Amino acid sequence: MTQPLELARQTLLDGPGLNERALSQVMDKLLSSRVDAADMYFQYSRLESWVLDDGIIKEGNHSIEQGAGLRAVSGDKTGFAYTDDLVLPQLLEAADAARAIARAGQSGREMIAARGDVPQLYAALNPLESLSEQEKLELMRKLDAAARAADPRVQQVTVSLVAVHDTVLVINDQGQLAGDVRPLVRLNVSVIAEQNGRREQGSSGGGARRALDFFLEEERALGYAREAVRQALVNLEAVDAPAGMLPVVLGPGWPGVLLHEAVGHGLEGDFNRKGTSAFSGRMGEKVASALCTVVDDGTLPDRRGSLSIDDEGTPAQHTVLIENGVLKGYMQDKMNARLMGMPETGNGRRESYAHLPMPRMTNTYMLPGEHDPQEIIASVDKGLYAVNFGGGQVDITSGKFVFSANEAYLIENGRITAPVKGATLIGNGPEAMTRISMVGNDLQLDSGVGTCGKEGQSVPVGVGQPTLKIDEMTVGGTAT
Amino acid sequence: MNAGEIGQLQQIVGDLLAEAEKQGASSAEAGVHRQRGLDVTVRLGETETIEHTNDQGLGVTVYFGQRKGSANTTDLRPQAVRETVAAACRIARHTSEDPAAGLAEAEMMASEIPDLDLDHPWEIDALQAAGIARECEDAARAHDTRIHNSEGASLHTQSTLFVYGNSHGFIGGYPSTRHSLSCAVLAQQGDEMQRDYWYTSSRIPTGLEPAHTVGIEAARRTVARLGSRKIKTTQCPVLFKADLAPGLLRSLIGAIRGPALYRKASFLLDKLGEPIFPDWVIIDENPLLRQGMASAPFDNEGVTTRPRKIVDGGVLQGYVLDSYAARKLGMQTTGNAGGVRNARIDSTGESFEELLKRLDTGLLVTEMMGQGSNLVTGDYSRGAAGFWVENGEIAFPVEEVTVAGNLRDMFQGLLAVGADNQIPGSIDTGSWLIDRMTVAGD
Numbered sequence: 022m023t024q025p026l027e028l029a030r031q032t033l034l035d036g037p038g039l040n041e042r043a044l045s046q047v048m049d050k051l052l053s054s055r056v057d058a059a060d061m062y063f064q065y066s067r068l069e070s071w072v073l074d075d076g077i078i079k080e081g082n083h084s085i086e087q088g089a090g091l092r093a094v095s096g097d098k099t100g101f102a103y104t105d106d107l108v109l110p111q112l113l114e115a116a117d118a119a120r121a122i123a124r125a126g127q128s129g130r131e132m133i134a135a136r137g138d139v140p141q142l143y144a145a146l147n148p149l150e151s152l153s154e155q156e157k158l159e160l161m162r163k164l165d166a167a168a169r170a171a172d173p174r175v176q177q178v179t180v181s182l183v184a185v186h187d188t189v190l191v192i193n194d195q196g197q198l199a200g201d202v203r204p205l206v207r208l209n210v211s212v213i214a215e216q217n218g219r220r221e222q223g224s225s226g227g228g229a230r231r232a233l234d235f236f237l238e239e240e241r242a243l244g245y246a247r248e249a250v251r252q253a254l255v256n257l258e259a260v261d262a263p264a265g266m267l268p269v270v271l272g273p274g275w276p277g278v279l280l281h282e283a284v285g286h287g288l289e290g291d292f293n294r295k296g297t298s299a300f301s302g303r304m305g306e307k308v309a310s311a312l313c314t315v316v317d318d319g320t321l322p323d324r325r326g327s328l329s330i331d332d333e334g335t336p337a338q339h340t341v342l343i344e345n346g347v348l349k350g351y352m353q354d355k356m357n358a359r360l361m362g363m364p365e366t367g368n369g370r371r372e373s374y375a376h377l378p379m380p381r382m383t384n385t386y387m388l389p390g391e392h393d394p395q396e397i398i399a400s401v402d403k404g405l406y407a408v409n410f411g412g413g414q415v416d417i418t419s420g421k422f423v424f425s426a427n428e429a430y431l432i433e434n435g436r437i438t439a440p441v442k443g444a445t446l447i448g449n450g451p452e453a454m455t456r457i458s459m460v461g462n463d464l465q466l467d468s469g470v471g472t473c474g475k476e477g478q479s480v481p482v483g484v485g486q487p488t489l490k491i492d493e494m495t496v497g498g499t500a501t
Numbered sequence: 502m503n504a505g506e507i508g509q510l511q512q513i514v515g516d517l518l519a520e521a522e523k524q525g526a527s528s529a530e531a532g533v534h535r536q537r538g539l540d541v542t543v544r545l546g547e548t549e550t551i552e553h554t555n556d557q558g559l560g561v562t563v564y565f566g567q568r569k570g571s572a573n574t575t576d577l578r579p580q581a582v583r584e585t586v587a588a589a590c591r592i593a594r595h596t597s598e599d600p601a602a603g604l605a606e607a608e609m610m611a612s613e614i615p616d617l618d619l620d621h622p623w624e625i626d627a628l629q630a631a632g633i634a635r636e637c638e639d640a641a642r643a644h645d646t647r648i649h650n651s652e653g654a655s656l657h658t659q660s661t662l663f664v665y666g667n668s669h670g671f672i673g674g675y676p677s678t679r680h681s682l683s684c685a686v687l688a689q690q691g692d693e694m695q696r697d698y699w700y701t702s703s704r705i706p707t708g709l710e711p712a713h714t715v716g717i718e719a720a721r722r723t724v725a726r727l728g729s730r731k732i733k734t735t736q737c738p739v740l741f742k743a744d745l746a747p748g749l750l751r752s753l754i755g756a757i758r759g760p761a762l763y764r765k766a767s768f769l770l771d772k773l774g775e776p777i778f779p780d781w782v783i784i785d786e787n788p789l790l791r792q793g794m795a796s797a798p799f800d801n802e803g804v805t806t807r808p809r810k811i812v813d814g815g816v817l818q819g820y821v822l823d824s825y826a827a828r829k830l831g832m833q834t835t836g837n838a839g840g841v842r843n844a845r846i847d848s849t850g851e852s853f854e855e856l857l858k859r860l861d862t863g864l865l866v867t868e869m870m871g872q873g874s875n876l877v878t879g880d881y882s883r884g885a886a887g888f889w890v891e892n893g894e895i896a897f898p899v900e901e902v903t904v905a906g907n908l909r910d911m912f913q914g915l916l917a918v919g920a921d922n923q924i925p926g927s928i929d930t931g932s933w934l935i936d937r938m939t940v941a942g943d
Binding site: 080097222 | 544547548549550552553554555556557569571572573574575577581585588589591593594595597598599627652687694695696726729731734735736764765766870871872873875877878880883884886900901902903904905906907939940941942943
């Protein structure tokens with residue numbers, strides 16, 4: 022198979038008719054101010070999406086984004102400009118705008134050969150063409166039928182299918198060239214069920230850096246349809262959620278959004294360099310219970326949050342953030358690593374060429390512990406068992422974070438009883454982490470659905486965890 | 502942006518529509534935009550980032566009878582026009598016959614395009630922008646000795662040109678600008694660290710609040726949070742500060758949007774003509790507001806936009822529909838393709854201090870966290886921070902609590918809307934006093 026770098030060169034340089042001489046000219050311009058670092062990020066991204074609603078294929082969209090982002094960095098100052106036109110005059114104009122961040126001049130550096138031998142974590146394929154249109158739509162219709170057949174209370178079914186083929190090329194001031202071809206697919210089923218005039222929704226899906234046949238393996242897609250229906254039916258029976266402090270048991274997998282919010286963002290390098298995080302200056306200190314080991318791992322093959330190289334060309338890594346409760350590492354991009362004198366960790370990510378890179382998570386999860394999940398539930402007299410969540414948010418400065426359960430149950434006398442309505446859980450990151458008193462042996466990663474937002478930029482991420490128990494957390498229901 | 506550029510974009514829309522017809526579409530619609538801007542951030546007195554933004558894009562939707570397909574790209578060159586139309590046509594070969602699909606009705610097209618005074622470009626360079634941001638951050642940092650750190654102050658300015666056309670022969674476009682200044686600072690007291698922010702935005706550079714005012718307000722809000730604590734779980738009245746109240750109106754709007762209704766996924770299903778608020782509540786929409794942050798002379802389908810009442814006497818008067826949703830519901834479009842433009846709820850006249858007196862004892866919410874509102878059921882549960890109020894006076898700052906209820910009850914339990922709006926944005930509302938919600942804490 023052709024290497025991603027070669028494919029990226031063909032798409033992003035040969036396609037628009039740019040050569041190394043032109044790139045050197047642009048880089049020279051970027052470097053003609055006194056800058057510490059500079060890079061150019063070329064991107065060509067194709068996206069195709071389909072929506073089935075009301076039993077018909079209602080919408081389809083095809084989208085192309087292309088452009089180049091040029092950045093000059095001087096100390097902790099950044100100049101940035103981008104263009105949608107991959108032609109020399111526009112690139113030179115953008116370089117001129119970006120370099121204005123620094124004043125005095127310096128001479129450019131020579132372009133050197135590309136870097137190689139980075140392990141490829143996914144195939145450089147085009148997922149848009151991995152199934153025929155007929156096959157894509159047939160799959161969606163099959164899920165609609167399956168969801169409706171699963172229960173007569175199902176009233177509405179919406180299925181969405183998205184495939185992205187993203188090609189990027191990074192050229193930095195050292196003349197290093199890195200390229201990546203990133204497939205990404207996502208399928209979602211959401212349903213509305215009705216019973217005695219009450220309506221509730223359920224939603225399930227998954228995704229990966231794979232071809233679309235990912236969804237056909239092991240009836241994966243049908244699993245989403247069944248799961249969406251199951252959730253909606255559970256919610257039809259849900260009673261008011263409790264309000265107040267309770268022991269909370271979180272199920273495995275997607276509830277790992279806890280870690281993403283409670284510790285993940287707070288351990289991103291930029292916040293810690295600036296001293297704005299509740300975790301700032303706490304390296305080497307105990308910030309979680311000794312049962313907790315949390316990692317950020319961009320190297321898991323085919324995962325939604327994985328990257329062979331990050332958006333600055335740094336190979337993805339497995340970074341230990343917290344080991345047995347002790348803070349061990351931050352997630353870094355190049356600029357923050359340099360300014361903090363710390364190693365780069367391959368976490369420099371950006372939404373697109375039109376955005377600046379910054380430290381972002383990849384796949385963030387907690388390693389398994391020793392407890393049987395049943396034992397964990399049995400240990401709770403009165404508490405909440407939450408297995409599915411919507412989004413979350415964190416104030417990294419105060420450490421306060423929330424995440425919203427959309428499938429949860431009461432635990433009474435060590436047994437799971439009634440389902441409860443969705444409720445927001447709120448806590449303080451460092452505090453909640455020290456209250457983790459049991460960790461299960463059942464680590465799961467999420468099904469490939471996560472999207473993380475930071476400073477207006479969205480990137481795909483993964484989360485995961487084993488079943489775990491937090492001794493006390495505020496549950497935001499209405500039943501007092 | 503100038504008239505010449507509008508002409509260029511109109512040409513591209515014309516080319517897209519002509520190409521769609523050539524490739525066999527029975528009708529089509531297309532939009533093109535170009536946006537330029539500058540974003541400058543100053544942190545701890547030094548320029549941190551200078552970003553030049555420069556976006557463009559075109560999008561086309563083609564109809565083959567009742568089947569449709571759409572495509573878009575950031576490339577505006579002639580070859581991209583052809584390829585994008587071809588991509589949309591390819592999609593349309595696979596979508597289903599949908600009786601509700603199609604352009605908005607020809608007679609609904611805006612016949613004239615009023616000038617809403619939305620275009621006030623700011624000829625400012627990065628150095629000048631940094632100067633304003635620095636003044637803002639300096640004011641915040643000087644305001645209180647407990648302000649020890651900063652996320653910086655940012656000045657943002659952008660100019661947008663947008664042209665839309667469809668095969669009814671409608672074509673319209675207009676330039677608009679948007680400027681904003683924001684500041685976020687941190688305060689420390691012992692081990693506790695808090696952060697808050699403030700901002701101002703306007704269509705006109707001179708419409709922005711003075712830089713030092715924004716900085717001081719950011720600092721004031723941040724320092725006020727020091728000493729925050731949790732409270733016991735309770736049920737009490739809740740006052741949502743004016744800058745958060747738009748979120749509650751957005752929940753209303755989300756629940757009366759077309760897709761929520763025809764999918765029966767709304768807690769306000771079949772509530773048209775029914776009381777959903779107390780009888781004094783009036784909510785209107787004015788898309789033609791001069792210099793309004795969400796104003797538009799026509800909607801995203803070329804349909805005339807006009808002022809209307811969404812709620813009058815507490816009764817729901819209309820939904821938020823585009824032509825597709827309207828056909829699904831057997832109704833007429835409300836000119837809301839692209840959303841609600843400049844919603845406003847009438848105030849009951851109280852100042853913020855008067856609202857505190859009326860709240861008497863309860864929670865004043867000044868920050869919300871997370872999503873946590875379910876528009877299918879109306880169930881509402883979100884993270885919050887703010888202040889505990891006793892006998893009409895602010896007693897102490899509160900954090901790490903949730904406020905929960907059902908939006909249906911919250912709307913019916915609305916006791917007052919303050920005359921205390923500081924930020925004239927796309928949703929204009931004062932603070933909301935709600936009779937009773939569950940506050941979960943310790």
